[in-house]
Amino acid sequence: MSANNNEPKESTAIVEISPQTDEMVETEMAGETDEIKRETKALIEALKRRAQTEADSAGTLTRETYxxxxxxxxxxxxxxxxxxxxxLENSWTTMQEETEKNWHLLVKEITDFSDRLQDAAKAAWEVFNAPRS
Structure with missing residues (x-):
């Protein structure tokens, strides 16, 4: 039996979420899924714990260095x-410029084709109406 690589990985660690983190994430990420909110809360709590650990162990570093x-x-x-x-903004600008350039090339090709069709129709009409000897 093979595992599905597209399934989200479940974390087995239990993370206690502070009321402040819970309220902040629920307010700031109101439109997100519960899974995204849960993972964001866990990330924030992990960052808070790491920052606190670093601050507590900063005995060899000065507070200013920390x-x-x-x-x-x-x-x-x-x-x-x-x-x-x-x-992202540069990519969007480049895409707009390329689209505009391609549009102008397409319009030019259509115009050139139309002119050629008119010339061919005119030549055919002249040949058709030319007097026979």
Whole structure:
């Protein structure tokens, strides 16, 4: 019996969700599925636990060093979002330009074909009506 690779992987870890996280996710992600909300809540709680652990174990680091590391991580995440959005916007612009260019080429081809048909019809009419010797 083979496993279906398309099935979502179920997490076996039980994660306690704080009321604040629950309320925030339910408010901010109102239109999402329960599974997406559940996984997002678990992710937020894991990040909170990791951040707390890092803050607690920052004994060898100064608080300022820790805060700088956290800021750099946040800025890196925000930059990635901006880069992704810029890539998406550039792709959309390129697609619009290509579509417009292809439309103009199609219109030119149709116009050229129409002109050729008119010339052929005119030549056929002239041959048809030409006097016979």
């Amino acid at each position: 805060l700088n590391a956290v800021r750099q991580a946040r800025e890196a995440i925000e930059r990635e979002k901006l880069i992704s959005r810029d890539r």
